[in-house]
Amino acid sequence: xxxxxxxxxxxxxxxxxxxxxxxxxxxxxxxxxxxxxxxxxxxxxxxxxxxxxxxxxxxxxxxxxxxxxxxxxxxxxxxxxxxxxxxxxxxxxxxxxxxxxxxxxxxxxxxxxxxxxxxxxxxxxxxxxxxxxxxxxxxxxxxxxxxxxxxxxxxxxxxxxxxxxxxxxxxxxxxxxxxxxxxxxxxxxxxxxxxxxxxxxxxxxxxxxxxxxxxxxxxxxxxxxxxxxxxxxxxxxxxxxxxxxxxxxxxxxxxxxxxxxxxxxxxxxxxxxxxxxxxxxxxxx
Numbered sequence: 508x509x510x511x512x513x514x515x516x517x518x519x520x521x522x523x524x525x526x527x528x529x530x531x532x533x534x535x536x537x538x539x540x541x542x543x544x545x546x547x548x549x550x551x552x553x554x555x556x557x558x559x560x561x562x563x564x565x566x567x568x569x570x571x572x573x574x575x576x577x578x579x580x581x582x583x584x585x586x587x588x589x590x591x592x593x594x595x596x597x598x599x600x601x602x603x604x605x606x607x608x609x610x611x612x613x614x615x616x617x618x619x620x621x622x623x624x625x626x627x628x629x630x631x632x633x634x635x636x637x638x639x640x641x642x643x644x645x646x647x648x649x650x651x652x653x654x655x656x657x658x659x660x661x662x663x664x665x666x667x668x669x670x671x672x673x674x675x676x677x678x679x680x681x682x683x684x685x686x687x688x689x690x691x692x693x694x695x696x697x698x699x700x701x702x703x704x705x706x707x708x709x710x711x712x713x714x715x716x717x718x719x720x721x722x723x724x725x726x727x728x729x730x731x732x733x734x735x736x737x738x739x740x741x742x743x744x745x746x747x748x749x750x751x752x753x754x755x756x757x758x759x760x761x762x763x764x765x766x767x768x769x770x771x772x773x774x775x776x777x778x779x780x781x782x783x784x785x786x787x788x789x790x791x792x
Contacts, residue, residue, distance in 0.1 A: 539650035540585035552699030558707035562656035611725030615764035623776040652708035737774035
């Protein structure tokens with residue numbers, strides 16, 4: 508087992524001391540979800556970033572648990588069970604940890620993109636270290652690009668970046684990743700690729716790692732944009748679309764994907780494949 512103390516030290520240094528005045532819910536950032544192999548002897552070096560943690564009024568129970576927890580558990584929150592906090596995560600029968608407290612991971616968007624890229628894109632499979640999709644999902648790290656959450660006066664969530672305007676938590680996030688990535692590489696392994704899902708994740712991490720791969724936003728609000736990009740691509744690549752459908756059907760249960768979310772997730776995966784082919788830096792809305 509490798510020590511995570513160096514990563515905790517980064518969290519300690521980036522504690523936001525004036526968080527109340529900024530509307531930030533909890534002052535501590537947190538380290539990524541690290542697959543068990545990352546804390547052991549191996550990790551594929553792929554880090555997935557969603558945008559920012561949603562800790563609005565609907566998450567009051569989880570927020571209360573975090574506020575009453577030891578600070579070390581708050582730093583390590585993504586490696587502890589969302590439902591049974593602060594117990595350690597338990598894998599599903601197929602070995603995937605579905606209970607990571609990041610919405611597009613829990614609903615299956617990010618895991619299925621990993622599965623699709625591992626099985627349908629040889630270059631991505633080389634980076635992931637396997638062309639077995641479900642095995643690849645077990646070997647990636649996951650976090651939010653902005654490891655804080657801000658509320659307005661009514662308890663609603665405030666976006667870290669709106670119409671080009673950066674809030675303090677987004678600015679803090681750049682400094683946090685600039686400090687954290689070298690510590691991850693010293694402690695665990697080289698970060699080979701970062702996949703940034705959505706505009707906020709892209710704009711933040713590109714300040715630190717310009718080669719990070721832009722992925723589609725995993726927010727349902729992005730559906731019209733996804734539809735416009737995915738449908739022509741799937742029409743031009745019919746056999747790829749058939750493979751995606753089959754892959755989604757065969758892995759949905761394992762990844763916890765609901766029937767109502769399948770089309771959205773299919774489009775996310777199609778756009779991810781398109782962008783990965785082009786090494787794209789397309790920015791989402």
